[in-house]
Amino acid sequence: NNAASGKGIQSLTRAQTSHPLDPLSAAEIKVAVATVRAAGATPEVRDGMRFVEVVLSEPEKNVVALADAYFFPPFQPSLLPRSKGGAVIPSKLPPRRARLGGHHRGKVVVSRTIRDVQPPMDAVEYAECEAVVKDYPPFQDAMKKRGIDDMDLVMVDAWLVKVTYVCLSIIAEAEAPYLRLAKLFIFLHEFEDRKLVPLPPADPLRNYTPGHTRGGVDRSDVKPLQIIQPDGPSFRINGQFVEWQKWNFRIGFTPREGLVLHSVAYVDGSRGRRPIAHRLSFVEMVVPYGDPNEPHYRKNAFDAGEDGLGKNAHSLKRGCDCLGYIKYFDAHFTNFTGGVETIENCVCLHEEDHGILWKHQDWRTGLAEVRRSRRLTVSFICTVANYEYGFYWHFYQDGKIEAEVKLTGILSLGALQPGEVRKYGTTIAPGLYAPVHQHFFVARMDMAVDCKPGEAYNQVVEVNVKVEESGENNVHNNAFYTEETLLKTESQAMRDCNQLSARHWIIRNTRTVNRTGQLTGYKLVPGSNCLPLAGSEAKFLRRAEFLKHNLWVTPYALDENFPGGEFPNQNPRVGEGLASWVKQNRSLEETDIVLWYIFGITHVPRLEDWPVMPVEHIGFMLQYLKAAMMLQCRHVPFRPSTCERDYV
Amino acid sequence: NNAASGKGIQSLTRAQTSHPLDPLSAAEIKVAVATVRAAGATPEVRDGMRFVEVVLSEPEKNVVALADAYFFPPFQPSLLPRSKGGAVIPSKLPPRRARLGGHHRGKVVVSRTIRDVQPPMDAVEYAECEAVVKDYPPFQDAMKKRGIDDMDLVMVDAWLVKVTYVCLSIIAEAEAPYLRLAKLFIFLHEFEDRKLVPLPPADPLRNYTPGHTRGGVDRSDVKPLQIIQPDGPSFRINGQFVEWQKWNFRIGFTPREGLVLHSVAYVDGSRGRRPIAHRLSFVEMVVPYGDPNEPHYRKNAFDAGEDGLGKNAHSLKRGCDCLGYIKYFDAHFTNFTGGVETIENCVCLHEEDHGILWKHQDWRTGLAEVRRSRRLTVSFICTVANYEYGFYWHFYQDGKIEAEVKLTGILSLGALQPGEVRKYGTTIAPGLYAPVHQHFFVARMDMAVDCKPGEAYNQVVEVNVKVEESGENNVHNNAFYTEETLLKTESQAMRDCNQLSARHWIIRNTRTVNRTGQLTGYKLVPGSNCLPLAGSEAKFLRRAEFLKHNLWVTPYALDENFPGGEFPNQNPRVGEGLASWVKQNRSLEETDIVLWYIFGITHVPRLEDWPVMPVEHIGFMLQYLKAAMMLQCRHVPFRPSTCERDYV
Ligand SMILES: [Co+2]
Ligand SMILES: [Co+2]
Incomplete structure (x- = not known):
């Protein structure tokens, strides 16, 4: 039972554990996803759902102020937002809400469908794009023309352009992606091998991992420097x-x-x-x-x-x-x-x-x-x-x-x-x-x-x-x-x-x-x-x-x-x-x-x-x-x- | 007897201890000053000499190169400057020279007199300027008009303007110079107390020394942070x-x-x-x-x-x-x-x-x-x-x-x-x-x-x-x-x-x-x-x-x-x-x-x-x-x- 200030504010039971601005916890994200999934009409819809972003729906500023003033230490009733009728203090904060943004290729995952837009690209989509391109025989032929038979040496990076994707194909040994490349243009529905630009030569200087830079060339003269806070941090x-x-x-x-x-x-x-x-x-x-x-x-x-x-x-x-x-x-x-x-x-x-x-x-x-x-x-x-x-x-x-x-x-x-x-x-x-x-x-x-x-x-x-x-x-x-x-x-x-x-x-x-x-x-x-x-x-x-x-x-x-x-x-x-x-x-x-x-x-x-x-x-x-x-x-x-x- | 490179360079005795670019040592400055002083014609001239700057006369770049290549480790004859007749290596570097710059108010301290210029101001001159102003009765009267009787509370800062000096008079308690001041104009040969601008009030917030900021207000929550190099520095x-x-x-x-x-x-x-x-x-x-x-x-x-x-x-x-x-x-x-x-x-x-x-x-x-x-x-x-x-x-x-x-x-x-x-x-x-x-x-x-x-x-x-x-x-x-x-x-x-x-x-x-x-x-x-x-x-x-x-x-x-x-x-x-x-x-x-x-x-x-x-x-x-x-x-x-x- 906290002693409140002299403004007639009742001391209420405060049971909030998450501040309204805390990012969603793993458990909250699971609940949000399960809730949305359960709303799918058929098993196909439920299984086909794709989740690009699940994010806290940030509360309005007055809810934040209420939490700061009253539900989270230090208790500061002087910070309560003032409304015309004086301070009104609910016994708890409104429940936290997750916002599931957008859709994916027209599949509805939230009550509102927004047409003609794309959510951000997901890593899985990048990987799928890469796999599709690498499996495409004309692309493999193009690689062969450049002397590459082993498609495991090839990496394909997708870039997001217009409503389709354009991909740059990138080829490299495992340790040096991005450092040798061939110039090909692949749109999601078309492929074009324009001019044959040969692969740049494999450059011995292109790698930067310890495995490649060690062996006598690593600097040995950087002495350790430690930052010590013997009494702990000041925060x-x-x-x-x-x-x-x-x-x-x-x-x-x-x-x-x-x-x-x-x-x-x-x-x-x-x-x-x-x-x-x-x-x-x-x-x-x-x-x-x-x-x-x-x-x-x-x-x-x-x-x-x-x-x-x-x-x-x-x-x-x-x-x-x-x-x-x-x-x-x-x-x-x-x-x-x-x-x-x-x-x-x-x-x-x-x-x-x-x-x-x-x-x-x-x-x-x-x-x-x-x-x-x-x-x-x-x-x-x-x-x-x-x-x-x-x-x-x-x-x-x-x-x-x-x-x-x-x-x-x-x-x-x-x-x-x-x-x-x-x-x-x-x-x-x-x-x-x-x-x-x-x-x-x-x-x-x-x-x-x-x-x-x-x-x-x-x-x-x-x-x-x-x-x-x-x-x-x-x-x-x-x-x-x-x-x-x-x-x-x-x-x-x-x-x-x-x-x-x-x-x-x-x-x-x-x-x-x-x-x-x-x-x-x-x-x-x-x-x-x-x-x-x-x-x-x-x-x-x-x-x-x-x-x-x-x-x-x-x-x-x-x-x-x-x-x-x-x-x-x-x-x-x-x-x-x-x-x-x-x-x-x-x-x-x-x-x-x-x-x-x-x-x-x-x-x-x-x-x-x-x-x-x-x-x-x-x-x-x-x-x-x-x-x-x-x-x-x-x-x-x-x-x-x-x-x-x-x-x- | 160092083994020199195969360019026919004789290995010479190298006895240099000061690199040509080392700043003058205390002993070198003493010798320079004594040399100049001894050149004074009369005891009055010798005692009246004022020294504003004694500085190394930096050698020409070929001398520096010679020192770096040959007289100071690591010995690198490949760095010797090339002249038309091949590398010429003296047995030692030319002697270091001090340059005594300028003069003071027309008194010659070096063989060359430069007219109508001033060397930088010395701290002694600032102090003399302050003393002269503080001893000047009209200035003391001006201070009294502002309620200051004790001239020990007054500090006077000189600024260098044109061929004379202009001074701003500054008044302050000992721990807070620059933080209260009166506006007076003093040229070296004239004094003018223009408008009476009263002293700004003594402001309790103006001091910043621990003596003034301590007593409960110093921050106590900055925990120590140490930078430790257990194996010493890398330089x-x-x-x-x-x-x-x-x-x-x-x-x-x-x-x-x-x-x-x-x-x-x-x-x-x-x-x-x-x-x-x-x-x-x-x-x-x-x-x-x-x-x-x-x-x-x-x-x-x-x-x-x-x-x-x-x-x-x-x-x-x-x-x-x-x-x-x-x-x-x-x-x-x-x-x-x-x-x-x-x-x-x-x-x-x-x-x-x-x-x-x-x-x-x-x-x-x-x-x-x-x-x-x-x-x-x-x-x-x-x-x-x-x-x-x-x-x-x-x-x-x-x-x-x-x-x-x-x-x-x-x-x-x-x-x-x-x-x-x-x-x-x-x-x-x-x-x-x-x-x-x-x-x-x-x-x-x-x-x-x-x-x-x-x-x-x-x-x-x-x-x-x-x-x-x-x-x-x-x-x-x-x-x-x-x-x-x-x-x-x-x-x-x-x-x-x-x-x-x-x-x-x-x-x-x-x-x-x-x-x-x-x-x-x-x-x-x-x-x-x-x-x-x-x-x-x-x-x-x-x-x-x-x-x-x-x-x-x-x-x-x-x-x-x-x-x-x-x-x-x-x-x-x-x-x-x-x-x-x-x-x-x-x-x-x-x-x-x-x-x-x-x-x-x-x-x-x-x-x-x-x-x-x-x-x-x-x-x-x-x-x-x-x-x-x-x-x-x-x-x-x-x-x-x-x-x-x-x-x-
Ligand atoms: Co850039
Ligand atoms: Co400034």
Whole structure:
């Protein structure tokens, strides 16, 4: 019997064990699948059901607030959403619901049938596609023409294009997939062996496994480096709930997005828990290629909407993927036939030392004050065919959040005719060619800066630094100043980066002020970025119209989750997703703000990216603004003794 | 008696103990000072001598090559510079020379007198300036008007402007310099107490020392994190020579630049030692402010040329400034009166784990290969009055070099009238104002990509990614491609960053090819950057004309070391330094290339930057290109056991 606060709230029996935002457990997925299967009219229907995604139907924000305030520790009735008639507290939360998305080739698995769309491709379908192609006699003949009799040496990768599939055939010894290939074009219903491009020669340098690189050539001079936390980590974990250094948030996971961060907040002394975001995740990524020739112009993978960043996540290994004192989270999915599969150690959470946090040495006295920066890192890594992507969210002690993507893995290659050189890419090895391409990532940030439950008091302001006019007030011509522009509507909020004006965006609370009377906010600081280099009439930009700007802002809406619409896979339709929603031109002056930040890297392949590409980094930052967070990071303790014994 | 190679080279007695590039030792500085002093004509001249900089006169490149090839291990006669008459090997290297730069207020301390220039300001001069001002009765009266009777509470900071000094008077309790201030203007020969701006109120939040932030508010939940290398570090040090993971280079240090890296090379298997750069350092930084009012428009500090990044370096502390297994280097300077002062532990060298180096997981087999990235970091930190700058060079296992600057310390502030708000900055605390400003850094990179001693076979190529025209060859409008432009002359090589075209620059060897026949190179990859926001007629841009472009390229010349000329301090002359040298428009088609990369950050102060600013990062990268370095980082060993015992 808890003592509630003095607001007349009855203390109720609270029996909730799953927070409404916890990802579905294996058991819940089983129940969901069984329920749907049981609804099949005939045994044939029931057995033929295919399950692409079973995912938690996330509850509305007021249910989340209720759970945070009342059903999950710490009990904080002050966080209860306020309705007109005062706080109404049910005895338990509404039941959790699983959402079974879409259909598969017209077979209904949920009460709603959506025509003319495709859910993401499943690994089984890729395997079936590969098997069909390899069994097809004309394909086998084509391989024989290239000197390959043993079809076990052949691998066929499917790519999703239009309503059919196009496949690139790839041939390799087992240890080096993607590194030798033949150029053939196979659509699901047609096969064409165009020009005979011979197989590139087997290159002794193409393998990267220890078995191939060892034998005297492995470096022997990398001495071990251990990260030891003798008193354990500084974070506390309760189920999916994480607390660390005034930060708290919940870990979520979906098949499409992978890692999701819910209810991100910062505990700020006497101001208490200050919400920052409802939900942060990467909702899409697109990789368009710059070669106009077959088959490269068809390559513009939507790695989230066509394949799923979460479904393709890795099981991570201590000492390899992550170093230090690690807390792992598992992820559960349904497989194609409705069984439950678990990726163990799928999300990694750990602390890192991150150099100095701040320093000042007084030149008059010589006295130095310095504090080291610790960051909490939450991440997962996925493979989408040839490429690897690591998605990292870093939390810092000064109120900063950094989003970072690490790109590695294997380039998507083409074979060249002997002596052929292409304008649109790099000859990466004898007979092998890597076309130039771009990687775009879409971060969806459902913000809640200083918004208590039920409040929708955010807006977005663009800041540009401007050169002052010459004249009486600027006789020395040195002056410049910041200009703030409120993004009032969705059409005003389609914006691009501009380094020369130090452009950034503030997500501002319209009603909360700091001690100097300024409105509090969070600042989105772009990192390096670009825009699509394809012509604006390029076909893939119909599906990927959202790439045309670096920033979009929308008011929160329940169904607006994926910028290419819910089913971007081979979607021939125009007018789905972000670029369509903003045509409503809704007001953004004071609302529940969703930011879509789109950042890209233009990848001109280097020889050094082959056979495996060293990690490239790209990202952006969110920083507290006008909230006087430094007052917090002043308090990071001085620890001169951390490493005294390490000494040359 | 060493066995020399078969080229008829006599084995000579080699007694060199100092490499020609080693910074001057304390003993060498003493000898230099004594020599100069003895040359004074009278006792008054000898006693009145003031020493601002005593620095190694770096030998010509052929002497360095000779030392590397023959006098210092490993003995590599193949590196001997080739002259027309064959290798000529002296029995010892020429003697080391110290260069005593400049003069002080017209007093000659070296045989050459340079008129109308000022060397960098010395700490003694700052102190004298402060004392003079504090002893001046009208200044004391002005302080009394503001309620300050005790002049021990007053601190006066001098700024270097024109040929006189302007001082800002700063008042503060001992532990919080820079955080309360009065606005007075003092030129060396005039004093003016303009408007009475009252002292801002004493703000309880302004202090950041443990004494002020402790007492229940210090964070107690940061658990220790130790970095342990039980088998020692992977680097090897021999004097100033460093070897690590195929990298090798020499550590240098000067009063003006601080850390200098000499003779940077990468050992690439059978290709042997491949030079990359002769010399890398930060040669200048400039901080212009955007407020047109007194005194801010005068603030455009040249922190290297006016003060010296090296002279103002810190003595670093293990566990605070650097973590892990540290090798420190000391730095020696002369003080104003000719004594030798040593900054112990001035340069920090250590290894860091840097996350994953590369990864690929085969989706067919589930087999994952992953390697962790280790980097070697060399750094120093300096204070220039209120600000701190940390300069870091990171070396990676994939042939990448990263230059990083960390900005921290205390903002340069102004006081406001009660109720006053300024367009040109941020009200940071009651009565305190931080004007918007920019920080520009100049990296000078004397390159030697794949150049053996005596070779000058480099050129610079700009790369832009371009949208392909629509038409027959681009029917799908997806095409883009890279365009390379050789920067043939100095005037063609004044370039700015452009993210939209993925602009970068290649320092290319004109005669060395990789295995696919392409010319080898190194790629300069810009990070975030900007240009000056002051009007092009701003006065400070006369001295700082080099800020007008992000990249400049010059052919190497002995005296072209500092972009604002050798004496930028209060220099009223136009036409010194980089912007003047390039007017010669020398050819860059095949030469000994010096790159000047200038990168800036526009700093719109945040409340959270006060009282001490959390670190901001800015930098750029150098990456191997067309040299197939990945073949090297394949060989980084797999070490799954590094951290097995750390487990939640
Ligand atoms: Co790529
Ligand atoms: Co600044």
